Amino acid sequence: EDNSCPPHWKNFTDKCYYFSVEKEIFEDAKLFCEDKSSHLVFINTREEQQWIKKQMVGRESHWIGLTDSERENEWKWLDGTSPDYKNWKAGQPDNWGHGHGPGEDCAGLIYAGQWNDFQCEDVNNFICEKDRETVLSSAL
Ligand SMILES: [Ca+2]
Numbered sequence: 001e002d003n004s005c006p007p008h009w010k011n012f013t014d015k016c017y018y019f020s021v022e023k024e025i026f027e028d029a030k031l032f033c034e035d036k037s038s039h040l041v042f043i044n045t046r047e048e049q050q051w052i053k054k055q056m057v058g059r060e061s062h063w064i065g066l067t068d069s070e071r072e073n074e075w076k077w078l079d080g081t082s083p084d085y086k087n088w089k090a091g092q093p094d095n096w097g098h099g100h101g102p103g104e105d106c107a108g109l110i111y112a113g114q115w116n117d118f119q120c121e122d123v124n125n126f127i128c129e130k131d132r133e134t135v136l137s138s139a140l
Pocket residue numbers: 068072073095103104105106117
């Protein structure tokens with residue numbers, strides 16, 4: 001058991017992850033993570049994607065830190081970087097307008113961990129990520 005992540009956070013590599021019990025719209029999920037000195041998860045590798053998928057129980061969708069709200073179809077992580085690794089479900093992102101209003105500009109994980117673009121005002125679970133804190137042993 002690695003206890004260098006806070007209670008209720010799970011460790012993978014050098015990161016800690018929080019899988020919410022809360023459901024929020026994208027912006028409030030983003031603020032929730034920031035309030036915990038973290039950010040909505042950035043999924044950068046297949047290994048990270050597979051680990052996250054394994055942690056997801058049930059069929060709830062989870063926000064990730066990916067949006068094209070600045071420019072349509074230009075998906076960026078919340079730190080401004082463009083995704084290299086991607087795991088979109090076939091046919092997504094589709095910017096579906098639901099027959100009215102704006103399209104879908106905020107990404108999340110659906111069942112089986114594949115990515116879908118949702119309307120940012122949808123209410124979903126979410127995953128926060130932060131660096132694992134380095135525990136320094138005192139040499140004094
Ligand atoms: Ca979009």
